[in-house]
Amino acid sequence: MADRSAFSPESLTENRLLYWIAAGLAVVMLAPVIWIVGLSLKNNQELMLGTEAVFRAPYTLKNYADIFVNSQVFGWFLNSMIVAVGQTLGVLTLCSLAGYAFARLEFPFRRTIFILVLFGLAVPEQAVIIARHQMFNWFGLHNTHIALMLPGMSSAFGVFLMTQFFRAIPREIDEAAMLDNTSQFRIFWKVLLPLTMPAQATLGIFTFLLAWNDYWWPLISATKKEMFTLTIGIASSQTNFAQSEGLGFLSAQAIFASLPVVIVYIFFQRHIVTAVSGGAVK
Amino acid sequence: MSAAIQINDVTKRYGALTVLENIDLEIAPGEFVVFLGPSGCGKSTLLRMIAGLEAVDSGTISLGGDRIDTLPPGKRGVAMVFQSYALYPHMTVSQNMGFGLQNIGVAPRDIDRRVKAAAETLEIAHLLDRKPAKLSGGQRQRVAIGRAIVKEPQAFLFDEPLSNLDAALRGRTRLELAQLHQRLGATMIFVTHDQVEAMTLADRIVILNERRIEQMGAPMEIYQRPATKFVAQFVGTPAMSFLPVSGIEDGARGVTLDVAGAGRVETGVHLPATFARENASLGIRAEDAKVLTPGEDGVPLRVKVVERLGDRAFIYGTLSDGTDFVVEDAGRSTVAAGQEVRIGFDPDALHIFDSAGRAYHHTEGA
Amino acid sequence: MKRLLIGTALASIACAGMAGAETTIELQRFFGACDADFGNVTDVSQAVGECGIITALVNKFEADNPDIDVNVTTVEWPGYDQLNAQLASRAAPDVVSMHYSVISDYQTRGLLDPIDDVLAAQGMSADVFTDASLAGVTKEGATYGLPFDNWTMLFHVNMNMMQEAGLVGDDGAPILPASVEELYEQGMQFKEATGKPYLVQILANETAAYTRILYTFLQQQNADFFADPTAIKLTTPEATNVVEMLKKIYDEGLTTTDMDYPAAVSGFSNGAGGIAVNGTWLIGDYTAQSEAEGNALSGGYTVYPLPQLFEGRDSTYADGHGWVLPKKDRSEEQLEAIGKLFKFLAENDFHWARTGHLPAVKAVFEMEEFQSLPHRDNIAEIAQTGQSLPPEVLRQFAIQDILGEEIAAAVHGDKSVEDALATAEKRVNDLLANI
């Protein structure tokens, strides 16, 4: 192959300089993380006297060992998992059903209801959180996993995304299924739902990340330490650096707490990236 | 397995817009009927109403004597092949073909047998485990047909199923469809805007235009004796040339016409007394005119383009009054653009249209 | 990883199962988390610092009372927003740490249970507690919390640096200012001699320290800024004096500037300045440090109350920590368990006093061990000079935030002193008017 005569569109858009700048900026991205990793490997007393000790041996895994001894990180992690997974499944179920109906079925007030739901897109959590907190009081729901999962399920974004996605599936597919004598629910379940998998992945990842990172709602709803999510748990132990467990332990805790999601991310990176970008183009 | 279809006085509206009006049509068992018409004429809508994908606003549709327009699509006993094939992307070929049977509770063994049989017939047995994304356009098309066949429907409905194929494949598939029809003997309705498909496949062509059926008939009848100017214009390539008629005189063989660009033209057509003589026109197919040898007396045609197809050539030009005209010549035609040639017509092959578009032809023995 | 998770899950289920057999007390506190260091310590004398001692105390109590399980939740200091959410959702814990200054908020709203019966059941009477601490928890004639300590802001002194600056008297005691002018003079002297700022203050992202200092020096000027407990008065010469003094200290470079709470604590440890203006709770830590070798405080640490800089009277703003019972239904067993816990805490108040706080139990003052604790005689007077806000003043923590924010703005030069005080007054009064 005569390589020099080959034309590729990339050659017009790629820019070596930009690339190397981006590669250099990655240092800024990584430096804080490396710093934390360094701190987590140091003895707390040594750090008290000055954090430049990070650059000197000895290093120790004691901070990580301490997590295993007494920390509640495991419980918090479990709560976060339960809440994030539960909320994700809930959102996917509710939004798929609703998205299918809005995209494919006729029922009275369909347009009105859909527009109402779209208005929901504009309602920020802050506008409802105080009232929500009171409502959950009335039903005594606070400090339950359900209470942590439910608010996220009212997300209008999911319904919007699923509706758009169902709309994008050619109607002929439903029609072929109808001629194949398929019931309404079976068309949804066996024919169309499998086709929305990319959208499910996108919405699922978004929901999971939102639930995993949620701060305010668990802060005021999960007030018993058994119900703390990872976010709240870490926050509860992170003030008063000097008085509590020390920088090294906090760093180790932060790394330990993020490790599972980071591992999941590394394994599924390709899918996550496709899902995130795929959802955007639709 | 094949059944008659009756369409009685069917009307379809979308809000204020009427797309089909008082359609009456009977299709005999085992007949291959093609709905032909320009886009937007309602031919697909009519097909989809038979399938149950569109509601009928008034009128009835029956299949094999039973009224079906009140039944949901799956209960009508018809199968449909979509223009886009509409294969289920997440199912394999055999799952695609067996899905409908599964839905009505056919035993898995029977499904398997019927799918295999259909796949053999269509020569796609080796593709049964693939998903549609891994198939070529032609293979997908076969799977779509296979999915229809396994259901053993009382009627097959085809919605422009060949339009996504390339020219060569389209020709071959056309032949295979014809063979399939012969073998199954099933009632088939085929929607297309391609007149070649219509001509080659149909037992009977139904031409639709502007909400109604313009003409029904065997392909050659449609071609040779179009009922209206629309049909005459729509069927046949290149399209029929139309010349404005300024005067009509009765003669023994037929009427003689005064045509602006062609002088007096004798025809073999007899017109009834009621014929409205204003704004009539003369229609001539390219193959019904010929280029005369130099010196012969004929109508002068200024040649603009010569389209050579190998076995024949079409000569496009203008008559003295500027009217466009096409004439067929032999493949070795020496006519070149810019020349002026003389042409003549076969009087018995001429068509005369009144101002409303109604056609009058030469009648044998009249 | 997975096995570990499952293991923990099983363990927590097992714990929950066991908890049914015993009485569980949900205890929620601030003071930080230090399970890694003290999670298994039951010998209280081994523990140091607020966090270590309270952790060890609870461990000891559980060890002594195997039928009682104390389930501790540590909250971000001060944790009242979380407590509010809990109270609102009727999910409050059984026992909560609370500043005396905020007890009124909850008591007036009927959110606390009095503890008199609980104490009586254990044969305890309220008069074992000091007057100052008892005043903090007594509302409308009932006791609404177990007093645990009294605390004030102090001058923690690095004697090594003071020596260097020539600010140590012949008696070996540090020379501390007795007026605002002396403060500036000694501060300059210190700065010139050591090159370090005189004061180590918590000036970054902190509101409590400013406010406590303001209250202290307003009290010293006999300013009755809360004559009406529903309206503060800050547009006064007295308040201006205090804030201008703080501003001048800042402007003259007599104080560290950008230290937040933890930075100020460790900064003083590392010799960042001569005198740390911080609370009683650090005495234990700093004493322990001064007894160790090779650091900035080695052999050179002492502590004094905030000096009287104004002529009115010697006074220091004081507050204290107590343990309260949020209103809820409790079983007899639970009340008894709580009573035992309270009795235990009161009996071990000496250990808590090792942090540096003034004991809430009178008897501790008489204990030899207490008297032999270093520096305690220096600060004994705060038992008399310590003064809190009128108990009728509600939302003292919210007020503290507002004042701290506005004083910080003035000190940092973002606002004029008059503007800051006027704004603070307006904001506080708006808050109080809308309760």
Add this chain to the structure above:
Amino acid sequence: MAESYRRSRWSHALFVVPYLIVFLTLLVFPLFWGMWLSLNKVDLFGGAEFVGLRQYARVLSDPVFHQAVRNTVIFVAVSVPVLVGLGLFLALALNRKTRGAAFLRGLYFSSTILSVTIVTLIWRIVFIPNDGLMALIFAGLGWEPIGFLSTKGWSLFSVGVATVWWCIGLPMMLLLAALQQIPADLYEAAALDNASKGRILTRITLPSIKPTIMLVAVIQIVMQFQLFGQALLMTNGGPAGTSRPIVMYIYETAFIRWDVGLGAAASEILFVIILCAAMLQYWISTRKEEV
């Protein structure tokens, strides 16, 4: 009457009912309940007393609220262009098929998955005076240390740095996706027209992804208006309230000062602000379809 599958039927609504129940109870009802609360003098523990629009008057005349609005607007006005600009830069730089680019894409997106407490913990430990990474770097370079979390101006800046570090992944990915949607033949045509790289960027690439750029900008505006956790955990809004965002004001009034009515009124105002941003998003997306 003939049947059709497109017929409107009540039973079809059953698919929507589960979501609708959640939507009505957890979004619509609290929205109106919140509006009602904002018209009342009410604390965390009940005892509502109707006061009309007085809470709104209080919020709108509160200098702290003004400051919070100003902080939030400044934060949005600075962080959103940075997020969009940097996201665009990274998307352009990393839009290539090499393994290195794939790795960097993954790296830049990875921070997005961390929770806000971890992010703020990391950045606090970077920014804290004396012991922080920045303090060490400054000391190493012999520069005057900056109190990043405690100096007016720098505190909001530091919150912004942590936010950009945390949020940069999404804009980058969305813009990358848009870049990859540009048909290659457009570039082939440009190559035949002898266009320079610069012209290709400004005349082909950027116009092609303009709708996505706008979309990303609006998403970020809506998101960054809701700034809360970073400010609360890193600076607690300080110093002197210079890094307190609107949401933190709401949190403080409702859950620290118990002033639920006032907090509700402030949230309604934030709602209106975000509603405007969302309308902008709707306007942009519909305009896109016309093109």
